[in-house]
Amino acid sequence: MKTEFELVAAARNWDVDIHQTKTPSEVVSEVFGQDVLTLDNLRQRLSKPVFKSLQATLEQGQPLDAGIADTVALAMKTWAMEKGATHYTHWFQPLTGSTAEKHDSFLTPTSDGSAIAQFSGSALIQAEPDASSFPSGGLRATFEARGYTAWDPSSPAFIMRHTNGATLCIPSVFASWKGEALDLKTPLLRSIDALNRAVSPALELFGHKDVRVSSTLGAEQEYFLIDEEYFYRRPDLVLTGRTLFGAKPPRGQELEDHYFGAIPDRILSFMTDAEMQMYALGIPVKTRHNEVAPGQFEIAPIFEQSNIAADHQQLTMQVLHNTARKYNMVCLIHEKPFAGMNGSGKHCNWSMGTDTGDNLLEPGDTPHENLQFLFFCAAVIKAVDDHQDLLRISVASASNDHRLGANEAPPAIISIFLGDELTGILERIVSGQTEQGKAAGFLGLGSNVLPEIPLHSGDRNRTSPFAFTGNKFEFRAVGSSQSISFPITVLNTIVSDAVEQLSAQLKAKLDQGSDLQTAVGEVLKDTYQNHKRIIFNGDGYSHEWHQEAEHERKLLNFRTTLDAVEHLTDPKNVALFGKFSILNERELEARKEIMYDIYFKTINIEGETTESIAITQILPAALSYLAEVSTIKVGKAAGEVSEEVSKAADELYDAIQALRHENTNPGGDEIHEKARHMQEIIVPAMQQVREAADRLEKVVSNKHWPLPTYRQMLFVK
Numbered sequence: 001m002k003t004e005f006e007l008v009a010a011a012r013n014w015d016v017d018i019h020q021t022k023t024p025s026e027v028v029s030e031v032f033g034q035d036v037l038t039l040d041n042l043r044q045r046l047s048k049p050v051f052k053s054l055q056a057t058l059e060q061g062q063p064l065d066a067g068i069a070d071t072v073a074l075a076m077k078t079w080a081m082e083k084g085a086t087h088y089t090h091w092f093q094p095l096t097g098s099t100a101e102k103h104d105s106f107l108t109p110t111s112d113g114s115a116i117a118q119f120s121g122s123a124l125i126q127a128e129p130d131a132s133s134f135p136s137g138g139l140r141a142t143f144e145a146r147g148y149t150a151w152d153p154s155s156p157a158f159i160m161r162h163t164n165g166a167t168l169c170i171p172s173v174f175a176s177w178k179g180e181a182l183d184l185k186t187p188l189l190r191s192i193d194a195l196n197r198a199v200s201p202a203l204e205l206f207g208h209k210d211v212r213v214s215s216t217l218g219a220e221q222e223y224f225l226i227d228e229e230y231f232y233r234r235p236d237l238v239l240t241g242r243t244l245f246g247a248k249p250p251r252g253q254e255l256e257d258h259y260f261g262a263i264p265d266r267i268l269s270f271m272t273d274a275e276m277q278m279y280a281l282g283i284p285v286k287t288r289h290n291e292v293a294p295g296q297f298e299i300a301p302i303f304e305q306s307n308i309a310a311d312h313q314q315l316t317m318q319v320l321h322n323t324a325r326k327y328n329m330v331c332l333i334h335e336k337p338f339a340g341m342n343g344s345g346k347h348c349n350w351s352m353g354t355d356t357g358d359n360l361l362e363p364g365d366t367p368h369e370n371l372q373f374l375f376f377c378a379a380v381i382k383a384v385d386d387h388q389d390l391l392r393i394s395v396a397s398a399s400n401d402h403r404l405g406a407n408e409a410p411p412a413i414i415s416i417f418l419g420d421e422l423t424g425i426l427e428r429i430v431s432g433q434t435e436q437g438k439a440a441g442f443l444g445l446g447s448n449v450l451p452e453i454p455l456h457s458g459d460r461n462r463t464s465p466f467a468f469t470g471n472k473f474e475f476r477a478v479g480s481s482q483s484i485s486f487p488i489t490v491l492n493t494i495v496s497d498a499v500e501q502l503s504a505q506l507k508a509k510l511d512q513g514s515d516l517q518t519a520v521g522e523v524l525k526d527t528y529q530n531h532k533r534i535i536f537n538g539d540g541y542s543h544e545w546h547q548e549a550e551h552e553r554k555l556l557n558f559r560t561t562l563d564a565v566e567h568l569t570d571p572k573n574v575a576l577f578g579k580f581s582i583l584n585e586r587e588l589e590a591r592k593e594i595m596y597d598i599y600f601k602t603i604n605i606e607g608e609t610t611e612s613i614a615i616t617q618i619l620p621a622a623l624s625y626l627a628e629v630s631t632i633k634v635g636k637a638a639g640e641v642s643e644e645v646s647k648a649a650d651e652l653y654d655a656i657q658a659l660r661h662e663n664t665n666p667g668g669d670e671i672h673e674k675a676r677h678m679q680e681i682i683v684p685a686m687q688q689v690r691e692a693a694d695r696l697e698k699v700v701s702n703k704h705w706p707l708p709t710y711r712q713m714l715f716v717k
Ligand code: ADP
Pocket: 216, 217, 218, 219, 220, 300, 301, 302, 303, 304, 349, 350, 351, 352, 359, 455, 456, 469, 471, 472
């Protein structure tokens, strides 16, 4: 008997000898990274000088030498064709938040009927997709419709397989001909450089010379699985990714049916298959199958450098999506596919790591290490407080609006959960409890080390948007369907800013002759006092917190996407992104416009889909049931049922008329007005339609009801 792992490996043509019996972990380690063009692979295929030059590009971020591009391209093509690839594509992250590909064949047919394999260095370094079909927010007027994709050598090329073949994917950035970023990757790469430029000199103050720093990231992805059959019978899911109708199943139902049930075989097979594909792509997934809501699952990788993690995260969504179809299921990555049920997020675990393998947010064993740890923690606290707006903006979308602030995901108010221990330490530093035990103590706190901060401490706070979890921060407000690139770009940028400011303070004190411990102590005290309003260890869902945050602490509360997005180009933010050369004003403006545009389109499609389903499916169902019941001339039940249905149908009809009227009302001429119209008028009008329809769902007979119900969809067998 072959194990499932072996069968999956064989089915996908991975190079695993399945005639020998192997344990799953042996198969996994053989498959891991097989579809990735690693440095080792390239080393074997390139001459020494060419490889050296490429390595300089990869390791020191130097531009690729055009003179070696042809040779590198040939090596890549040969490797890819050996793997069965017939096409190549520059794989990039346009501003829509998804990924884009335009496949070109390696093989060019010739006039004599044969074909030659072509893929040159210039095709590797630069390609020209038809940029006019990607949003540019005005950065690229149509007369300059060209945009370029260029290989990002810091992320390895890989093979994407489909049923009948394979494609070489070349991770790329996407820019206008003027060099302005048209994608999410370019600013991310710039922010990684900025972080290094800010943190590396700070580390020198702590005695570490020439250390390279970058951000590390592990993203936990939540998703739902439903049966494909139901999916196709739900036009709302097909068109918008979420259910626009659907009464909640009876309370408590999910507990009985699902919470403690075994995961069905079909789902386990799907997971194994998806995980194996991710292994082949070099994604270090740690398998985790815990469900939160019925039908909901989670997958998380081991953390990586954040630019690689961002690519891998996009691939993870793609693999989950494609693989589910093979098992006659659909993977829903939307933030809120089912109203009233748990939504899905993507927790971004973030830290800073050095090229010598140190995690800068790991509390250490020595007073010196702890001094440094507290310094960087303080920088993160300052960063989050100074730039609450940017963090909120980075997770703003129409779909995430259903989650944030809905009392089951972090609130829209940004705050930090530090935990009692760390908060206590900072409190003691500020209150100057530095006398007792001065000789032995860390900052005179009486002990040489920080109290141990357990990685999985019991008081993990699920209501905080930004939590310290022992040796990293976890940004929990990120939506399940969004690209993590912009949230990480923001994190890297704001922390660069804070580190730069705090190191300047520290350096000034050291230059005045202060010793490191005293100087850091003073910086910590100052920073904590100025920014402690952002620290909140309590219940983020409570009404009291919202009051306190707003009135006493004066924290920002951008309740909706539109409240948030307009601040992207505030002078403070233009200055910040400009200072670190991450996004210039035009690039920032373009992103803002695209956010408005995407918001408008999302709700517009939802509004029209709601109207259409209500009028063509739900109202007819109600009326035909009503007609049927009305023919029954005897008994109390028939009379009361038809009255109830009739009343709800009338309400539905009125609500549809109102929505229909607003759907045809443009709401204004320009995109900001149109988006506002969506938020203020269409969303409530859709809600009215939904309420009447959901009431009907509870009284109309199953035989007449046109849509699969929540109950049916959520319990995959
Ligand atoms: P939990 O959230 O349940 O505590 P884990 O401790 O396993 O889960 O971590 C969650 C995620 O955090 C994983 O993807 C893990 O790789 C990632 N992570 C751990 N350490 C770091 C780090 N130093 N930088 C970034 N991510 C990290």
